[in-house]
Amino acid sequence: MKKNKAICDAQTCFMCQNCIEEWRPAICANKTNFKLKKGELVFKEGDAVTGIYFVYSGNIKVYKKWDADKELILRFAKGGAILGHRGIGDDLIYPISASALEDSVVCYVDMKFFESTLKVNTELTFQLVNFFANELRVSERRMRDLAHMPVKGRVADALLKLQNQFGITDTGLININLSRQDLASYAGATYETVFRVINELVSENTISLTGKSIAVVNQEALTALIESA
Amino acid sequence: MKKNKAICDAQTCFMCQNCIEEWRPAICANKTNFKLKKGELVFKEGDAVTGIYFVYSGNIKVYKKWDADKELILRFAKGGAILGHRGIGDDLIYPISASALEDSVVCYVDMKFFESTLKVNTELTFQLVNFFANELRVSERRMRDLAHMPVKGRVADALLKLQNQFGITDTGLININLSRQDLASYAGATYETVFRVINELVSENTISLTGKSIAVVNQEALTALIESA
DNA sequence: CGTTGGGTTGACTGATCTCAACCTCCGTGG
């Protein structure tokens, strides 16, 4: 990661957004920016936690390894998002890994400084609680889905979530460049199975392909797959 | 739920434990106790959130429904635990259900009061952030396990977690009375499959049965099931 | 050109779910 002078942009960082005005200068003074190339790791499972990151630009995948060649993608962190918040608390070790899906810029704040900010800045802490509560809700819903929903539904769910988070291009394609492997890791299934499901969805006219990009054609059909078993 | 006069016990409630001394009387004044009979619901998915609960005694299962007859148990809340914290944040609707596994007592605090406490009491909020961070860690690990770990490993994991949380009796049995159905819902598999796996583990001398209760005989064998695929 | 990383496909296997039956315990009402 290439280190840069910090540029504090209140529009694109959770910490600045939710911090009281007076703390902004201090935050800027304690921030470090990092430039990441595509594929570069921000941190990985087992690394010691020393601070917290915020994404300025680009797209970071947050995932948890299972095998050497299996993982589950937990979420994608885009501009403004917190990164590494799972390192907060008792445990001083990241339980997850994060790597850049495209060239990205993140900023870093030392954990001591972040925690002392939290102690002082009630609003920030309160927003953080809300943020965590949401993460937990999403996470637990996904737990249930992974346990009970068949792969086809999980793929449908993944596609809709991707469309929600990344929007669509003017030609209707989901606006993210994701390898099939990563899509599979996001849906929590194998490469080949996801591939077949994608084909199935195409032949049912629920989605369409343009190169590797995917467009949702029949949103209701996808939703239907998620609702029932 | 039978309503009672509140008895604030600093030993057994997350809020009191982490609150500044001065707020205790106010907390007590804003608490309501509820007695629950075995099987009784505290709240269910879709209910409006109006406050937050803390468990005084007993054991509450927190779960998320899938079918009419399928669910995933997310966790068990014992004495001191927070209950209904997933209702914090934007969403005014519980994403999960909670019901008593045995006769229990919970206390209830109005959400407005709880939030205003958070705004004032930095330490409580900070502890809440830590708590959420831990929940999220656990939850995301479980997500990955549900996605990639075979049932046998998930059952092993469930048993170890139960033993950790509930301890063992003097005869070595895991100190919780759980139906096979609930065990299955906790492991995220079907009743019959879990049953077969249990048998398998017994015949491998990894666990032993006494009535419906389970004792871990060979902890390392269980751990081994969790480590690798 | 060869190599490499995706992508695509088929055959096969096996884990896990479903369904259905039966059993046992226990509380309830006649």
Place this chain on the structure above:
DNA sequence: CCACGGAGGTTGAGATCAGTCAACCCAACG
């Protein structure tokens, strides 16, 4: 006291979903 019924537990047979393995293809790139 006994018959009944329901809830939970136990077991087997079979279907099927989804993972594994292996092959092939294609485009990019040194």
